[in-house]
Amino acid sequence: MSNNPRGFGTCHWLREAFLAVPREHFVPERVWWPARDAEGLYPLCDRRERPNAWLKAVYAPGAPLITQLDDGAVPPTGRAEGAFTSSISSAGVIIELLRHLAPEPGDRVLEIGTGTGYTTALLTHRAGADAVVTVEIDAALAERARDRLAALDLHPLVLAGDGERGYPAGAPYDRIVATASVRRIPPAWLEQLRPGGVLVAPLDSPFGHDLLVRLVGDGRGGARGRALERVEFMRVRGQRAPVPYEELGWPTEADPDHWQTLDIVVAPGRQRIFPATTPQPAA
Ligand SMILES: C[S@@+](CC[C@H](N)C(=O)[O-])C[C@H]1O[C@@H](n2cnc3c(N)ncnc32)[C@H](O)[C@@H]1O
Structure with missing residues (x-):
């Protein structure tokens, strides 16, 4: 950690x-x-x-x-x-996700991977029901989460669909959080993040675990940031198949002991992960 x-x-x-x-x-x-x-x-x-x-x-x-x-x-x-x-998700990992996400009251928040709706409830408690959109790929799970939230009088927008596409109708978002991991940051998330907005998501790594990354968007489909924690999440459905790490922008010899000093830079169509001592390319 x-x-x-x-x-x-x-x-x-x-x-x-x-x-x-x-x-x-x-x-x-x-x-x-x-x-x-x-x-x-x-x-x-x-x-x-x-x-x-x-x-x-x-x-x-x-x-x-x-x-x-x-x-x-x-x-x-x-x-x-x-x-x-x-x-x-475990309470411990949700605390890490939301602490790094740091939503403010009224912030527009997009969550990908509703699951039971528990993280959604915490987000709604903070940001307000009008501000939170959550997307779950399994329609039955989305419906159950919506019902559980409504039973507590929490009414965020719960959608069944592929969260890799985000939800453009609710954009731009101040905060985007994924509770399923990705190998490649989906372009839609950064297109829908306002300039200076924060994305927190688990990113697959060559180190045998995911890395929780916090990226700040540039409002033009790009973002940059760092890895914050070692975590393990289930993969988004559309990214289950392995992809060679070089194709995902990882250096060929990434050092597992130095994951905290990697820079993560995403530009439309491309992501790059590299040791922070390397001069940063423009996002
Ligand atoms: C770890 S669970 C989320 C747990 C949730 N944070 C909670 O505490 O209840 C990950 C969820 O992501 C969903 N998921 C996977 N791929 C998805 C996708 N492309 N779009 C939206 N949801 C997806 C899974 O169906 C699963 O319910």
């Missing part, structure tokens, strides 16, 4: 949002724990069978809970095997 202070720190609005939004409201009754058991399967945590264990799992700060395997092909009826395709 980086040397950045972790947790709420002096971020009072975030602490207040966490206290105001009940996390358990967004967690389905049956979820998978993200570590394999002795037989290599993900154990099911069922609220009706073990309510205390379920609640403990919900509030375990470092663990996401898996709400979908293999795009919904695996029913939540028992321990199982499969690729993680939706979750409620």
Whole structure:
């Protein structure tokens, strides 16, 4: 992890949002724990069978809970095997995402990857329902998230669709946050970010983990910034297939110990990641 202070720190609005939004409201009754058991399967945590264990799992700060395997092909009826395709992100990682995003009240915010709607609720608590748009590729998940949010009288715009395209009708955004990782920053996100606006997203890296990056937009489809944290997220659906890292703008010999000093520069049609000592090209 980086040397950045972790947790709420002096971020009072975030602490207040966490206290105001009940996390358990967004967690389905049956979820998978993200570590394999002795037989290599993900154990099911069922609220009706073990309510205390379920609640403990919900509030375990470092663990996401898996709400979908293999795009919904695996029913939540028992321990199982499969690729993680939706979750409620861990509290710890959401704190990092939102602390670095730093939305202000009234900021226009676009979220990609609604999942359960929990992060959306925190964003709505901060920015206001009129200011938040969230896009989820799985229509059933989007509908469930919309219902859960409405039950708390939170009414952001919840859309079913491919978040890689953003939502141009709501642009320009002051803040864009993705809770699914990308190999390549989708051009639409930077086209829809206002000049000086902030994008926080997990970016795949050649180091065996994602990097949480914070980029500042130039309003012309470009942006630049740094990696802030090592994280692990599920990939956006359209970018699951591996791509050689050189084609994604990574240096051929990127040093895994120096990820914090990489500059990330995105221009329309191209992204580049390079050691910060190299003079920066214009975005
Ligand atoms: C880690 S989960 C989000 C968790 C959410 N932050 C929460 O706490 O509930 C990632 C979500 O991104 C969604 N997703 C994947 N590709 C997407 C895309 N292209 N557009 C929108 N959502 C996408 C997945 O279906 C999944 O629900």
